[in-house]
Structures are given as structure tokens and as C-alpha cells.
Amino acid sequence: MSEFRKSDVSIIKALRRKGYKATPQRIAICRFALQSRNHPSAKRIFNKIRETYPTVSLATVYQTLKILKELSLVQELNLPQGQTRFDPYMKPHINLVCLRCGNIIDLDSPIAQEIVGKVATAAEFTVTEQHLDLYGVCEKCARKTENLNLDLSTA
Amino acid sequence: MSEFRKSDVSIIKALRRKGYKATPQRIAICRFALQSRNHPSAKRIFNKIRETYPTVSLATVYQTLKILKELSLVQELNLPQGQTRFDPYMKPHINLVCLRCGNIIDLDSPIAQEIVGKVATAAEFTVTEQHLDLYGVCEKCARKTENLNLDLSTA
DNA sequence: GTAGTTGCAAAACTTTTGCACGGCA
DNA sequence: TGCCGTGCAAAAGTTTTGCAACTAC
Numbered sequence: 001m002s003e004f005r006k007s008d009v010s011i012i013k014a015l016r017r018k019g020y021k022a023t024p025q026r027i028a029i030c031r032f033a034l035q036s037r038n039h040p041s042a043k044r045i046f047n048k049i050r051e052t053y054p055t056v057s058l059a060t061v062y063q064t065l066k067i068l069k070e071l072s073l074v075q076e077l078n079l080p081q082g083q084t085r086f087d088p089y090m091k092p093h094i095n096l097v098c099l100r101c102g103n104i105i106d107l108d109s110p111i112a113q114e115i116v117g118k119v120a121t122a123a124e125f126t127v128t129e130q131h132l133d134l135y136g137v138c139e140k141c142a143r144k145t146e147n148l149n150l151d152l153s154t155a
Numbered sequence: 156m157s158e159f160r161k162s163d164v165s166i167i168k169a170l171r172r173k174g175y176k177a178t179p180q181r182i183a184i185c186r187f188a189l190q191s192r193n194h195p196s197a198k199r200i201f202n203k204i205r206e207t208y209p210t211v212s213l214a215t216v217y218q219t220l221k222i223l224k225e226l227s228l229v230q231e232l233n234l235p236q237g238q239t240r241f242d243p244y245m246k247p248h249i250n251l252v253c254l255r256c257g258n259i260i261d262l263d264s265p266i267a268q269e270i271v272g273k274v275a276t277a278a279e280f281t282v283t284e285q286h287l288d289l290y291g292v293c294e295k296c297a298r299k300t301e302n303l304n305l306d307l308s309t310a
Numbered sequence: 311g312t313a314g315t316t317g318c319a320a321a322a323c324t325t326t327t328g329c330a331c332g333g334c335a
Numbered sequence: 336t337g338c339c340g341t342g343c344a345a346a347a348g349t350t351t352t353g354c355a356a357c358t359a360c
Contacts, residue, residue, distance in 0.1 A: 021314060021359055042349080057317045062350060078233035082324065082349065094270065096280045107278055115249070115266055116289065123262055124294040125251050133286040134271065139279040176334055176339060197324080212342045217325060237324060237349065315358075322351070332341075 014071055025049070025056050029064040033074055039085040039095075039104040077104065077131065092116055092130055098138035105138065169226055180204070180211050184219040188229055194240040194259040232259065232286065247271055247285055253293035260293065 011030045012022040020026070028049050033040070040048070046061045065086060068074040077085040077095060085104065087095070092112035096105040112132055120127050166185045167177040175181070183204050188195070195203070201216045220241060223229040232240040232250060240259065242250070247267035251260040267287055275282050 016360095019314095023315065023359070025316075055317065058349090059318085059351075060316060063315085076235055078235055078237075080231055080233055080239075081326095082233075082237045082239070084235075084237070084349080094274055096274070096278055098280075099283070105278065105280075107274060109270075109274065109277075111266065111270055111273065115264075115270075115287070118266065119249055119251070119262060119264065119289060120291075122264075123251055123260065124297075125253075125260075125289065125291055126297055127289045127291040128254070129290040131286065131288040131290070132270070133288075134274060134280065134282045135284040135286070136275075136280055136282040142279075142281055178334070178340065180341075210342070213324090214326075214343085215341060218340085239324080312360095313358105314360100316356085318354095320352085323349085325346105325348080327346070328344095330341105330343095332339105334339080335337095 014073065015067070018067075018071060020067055025053055025060055026064050026067075028052055028056075029061055030068060030073070033065065033068060033086055034088045036086075036088065037106075039077060039087050041083060041085050045086070075129065075131075077133070092132075094132045094134060096138065097133055097135045098141055099135055100137055100141035100144075103138060169228065170222070173222075173226060175222055180208055180215055181219050181222075183207055184211075184216055185223060185228075188220065188223060188241055189243045191241075191243065194232060194242050196238060196240050200241070230284070230286075232288070247287075249287045249289060251293065252288055252290045253296055254290055255292055255296035255299075258293060 008027055008031060011027055011034070015022045015026065015030075029045060032045055032048055042058065042061050042065060045065070046056070046058045049056050049061065065074065068086075069076060072090065073088065075087045075090060077087055079085060079097065087104075087106070089106050091108070092115075094107040094109050094112055096107055098104070112130065115132065116127050116130055119125065163182055163186060166182055166189070170177045170181065170185075184200060187200055187203055197213070197216055197220060200220070201211070201213050204211050204216065220229065223241075224231060227245060228243060230242045230245060232242055234240060234252065242259070242261070244261050246263070247270075249262040249264050249267055251262055253259070267285070270287065271282050271285055274280065
């Protein structure tokens with residue numbers, strides 16, 4: 001298959017190393033999930049992949065995402081209302097989840113690593129995964145509200 | 156209703172302050188959710204309340220939990236596989252979620268408050284809620300594995 | 311060639327919604 | 336008494352599963 005990109009090689013290798021077959025669908029899903037910087041949901045990945053592979057099924061997307069989790073290539077973000085989003089940024093970091101626009105910002109901070117270390121020793125807890133999520137209103141949305149308030153007060 | 160306990164008074168007050176009626180079912184759900192220290196799921200709360208109010212419906216439990224969130228009396232914990240658990244401990248804290256036994260330990264740590272403050276200013280993000288969850292293996296489960304290994308090696 | 315994968319459909323679950331009845335204030 | 340809340344059932348949504356056909360190795 002000549003459509004594979006250079007970056008696909010490492011994906012294929014990672015899959016095979018664990019005994020998984022590197023099917024075109026899987027590679028496409030992995031490629032999208034790993035390159036994505038906007039924390040897509042399974043459904044969103046599904047819709048995107050379907051543009052290239054119209055016959056792909058949602059079940060395959062879920063199955064592939066499960067493999068990616070197993071390979072420690074993506075993290076799962078569990079939001080309220082049963083929403084699940086995926087994040088290929090695996091370094092310990094803080095997620096800023098805007099409750100207005102739904103955007104999620106990855107925030108690099110030394111505190112993230114600090115927490116894992118300190119807490120693990122304090123509570124004798126072996127940490128395998130961390131989810132440091134702050135919910136609230138992002139700067140953009142906050143500004144929108146400000147403008148809205150101005151509009152209302154001048155109306 | 157003579158079955159109300161002293162602690163119910165504050166629940167009733169909190170409900171009425173926001174214009175919600177204090178029905179027996181609501182009080183029972185609130186009482187259980189607020190006193191619970193083991194992070195129950197909606198279903199678990201439902202099963203417990205049904206012992207006292209056999210006709211209560213799951214929809215009522217969800218509705219009441221939504222009110223409790225609105226009153227800032229419980230936090231929602233979103234775990235993998237769409238599991239949602241509830242936590243009446245509202246101080247910023249860290250949750251240690253054991254992936255083996257499913258237990259969740261509340262860990263008080265000054266870091267929790269620190270994060271909210273630092274991050275908020277750094278990213279101009281207005282934090283309304285924080286979920287600092289560390290997933291892994293708790294000390295008890297780790298010890299069980301150790302024993303298991305010993306058993307296997309001596310077999 | 312063979313074992314693992316896919317795609318479809320249906321199942322399993324959690325959470326939400328609409329509506330008639332009933333109970334709180 | 337009036338309005339809100341409850342309970343039931345059904346809907347909506349996400350994730351999982353079973354199985355026949357297919358394909359990567």
C-alpha cells in the first residue's frame with residue numbers, strides 16, 4: 001500500500017510488536033488519533049475515518065482505541081454525561097476543560113509530575129495513569145460573556 | 156415525619172433555599188449521598204434507597220443528584236467505561252482510584268489547592284471544578300499480588 | 311492457509327425525557 | 336388548591352458482543 005506515510009511506520013511497528021495486525025483501517029485510526037490535538041471523541045474519529053474508509057464501523061474504532069490505550073499511546077478523558085475523549089499527549093499534564101465551548105487545553109506544568117511522585121509515596125499507591133482535569137470557563141468564552149454583559153447593559 | 160434525623164434539617168433547608176421541595180425520597184437520597192464515604196454510583200444509590208422506598212425510580216435518583224451538584228454538595232467522578240460516581244467531599248482533593256478493586260480514596264493534599272490557583276492565573280482560566288484523579292493499584296491490592304506471586308513460585 | 315479483523319446488527323448500559331398521577335406547601 | 340415532583344416507560348446515546356466473510360501475514 002503506497003498510501004502509507006512515513007509516520008505510519010512507527011504505528012505499524014508498535015502494532016506488530018504486540019502481535020496486532022496492521023490493517024489499513026487501524027493505521028488510519030491510529031494516525032488520526034495520534035496526530036489529533038483537539039481531543040476527539042470516538043464518534044468524531046469514526047466520522048473522520050469514514051471519509052476515507054466509508055465501510056469502517058464504530059466498533060472497529062472502539063477496538064482500535066482500546067489497543068492504543070493498551071500500547072500507552074493515548075489517554076482516555078472521561079467527561080461528564082458519559083462523554084469520552086481521547087488524548088495522544090501522554091506526558092503528565094493538566095487538562096483545562098471549558099464547560100462552555102467544550103474545548104480542552106493541554107497544560108504542561110511541572111506540578112503534574114510532582115503530584116504523581118509525592119502522592120504515590122505518601123499513600124503507597126502505584127500510579128499508572130493520571131487525570132488532572134480542571135473544569136471551568138476558558139479565557140475566550142469568558143471574554144464573550146463580558147461582551148454579552150456590555151451589550152445587555154447598553155440595550 | 157418523625158423519621159427525619161437531625162442532619163436532615165440542613166438538607167431540607169438547602170433544598171428549600173433554592174426553591175426545591177423537600178420530599179421524603181429526595182431527603183433519603185441526599186442523606187445517603189452526603190453521608191456516603193465510598194463514592195457510590197447512581198445505581199448503587201438507587202438500590203440502597205429502594206430498600207426504604209421500594210417505589211423510587213432511577214430517574215428520581217438522577218434528578219436529585221443533579222440538584223445536589225447544583226447545590227455544590229456533591230462532585231461527580233467520571234471513570235472509564237462511562238461509570239459515574241459521586242463524592243460528597245467537596246474540598247479540593249486528589250482521588251486515588253484503584254483499577255483492581257474499584258475503591259476510591261480521598262487524599263487531602265495542599266497540592267490540590269495549589270494547582271487550582273497557579274493554573275488559573277497562568278492560563279487565564281476560571282476554574283469551577285477540579286478532578287484530580289490518579290489511577291493505579293492501591294496498597295492492599297498490591298500486597299495481594301505479592302502474595303499471589305509467592306504462592307505461584309512455591310507451587 | 312490460517313488466525314486475527316472487519317462490518318453489521320443487536321445487545322447491554324447509563325442517562326434523559328414526556329406525561330399522568332399524587333403529594334407537599 | 337395549585338404546582339412541583341414522582342414513577343413509569345420509552346427514548347437517546349454510548350460502548351460491547353456475536354458471527355459470517357474477509358484479509359494481512
